[in-house]
Amino acid sequence: MFAKKKDTPAPVALAPLEPPRAPVPAAAPAPRPKPASMIAQGVTIKGDVVGDNELHLDCVVLGDIKVGKLILGPNSRVEGSVTAQVVEIHGNVLGSVTAAAVRLYGTAKVDGDITHEQLAMETGAEFQGRSLKFQRPVPQAPVQSQAPSHVPPMPQATPPAYAPQH
Numbered sequence: 001m002f003a004k005k006k007d008t009p010a011p012v013a014l015a016p017l018e019p020p021r022a023p024v025p026a027a028a029p030a031p032r033p034k035p036a037s038m039i040a041q042g043v044t045i046k047g048d049v050v051g052d053n054e055l056h057l058d059c060v061v062l063g064d065i066k067v068g069k070l071i072l073g074p075n076s077r078v079e080g081s082v083t084a085q086v087v088e089i090h091g092n093v094l095g096s097v098t099a100a101a102v103r104l105y106g107t108a109k110v111d112g113d114i115t116h117e118q119l120a121m122e123t124g125a126e127f128q129g130r131s132l133k134f135q136r137p138v139p140q141a142p143v144q145s146q147a148p149s150h151v152p153p154m155p156q157a158t159p160p161a162y163a164p165q166h
Helices: none
Strands: 035-037 044-046 054-057 058-062 068-074 078-079 088-090 092-094 101-105 109-112 115-117 119-121 126-128 131-133
Touching: 101 115, 115 119
Parallel strands: 035 054, 044 058, 054 068, 058 078, 068 088, 078 092, 088 101, 092 109, 101 119, 109 126, 115 131
Antiparallel strands: none
């Protein structure tokens, strides 16, 4: 009634022979953007704040700030100079502001000079000081060593360079 079956191995599929491959390095993960640092209302910082990244402040800073991007919230107050690539101000600054792009929102109050490439102000923003545009160096023409002797060289006019006062 029951017959014993012979054990037959299952057929094995063979892959065609390929030359060995060099190991493929794992792709490096894309660099994640660094999150912004945030300091909330109710904190007072006495001293300078320095960094390369984005910083959101809604607190009081009694000192200078130098960061990559700075956003000052509506409850912020800075008593010192501010230097960044981009500055967005919703609060109060008592001191100079230096950045490529500066934006003063309707609640902003700045008492000090602003040195900038781009400056935007919303209605309601208060600004007491000077607006100083960055001075870009004038490209110099290449010096010609073979100038004709009968034509005098033209004098190069150079605009006065601006040096921010601290």
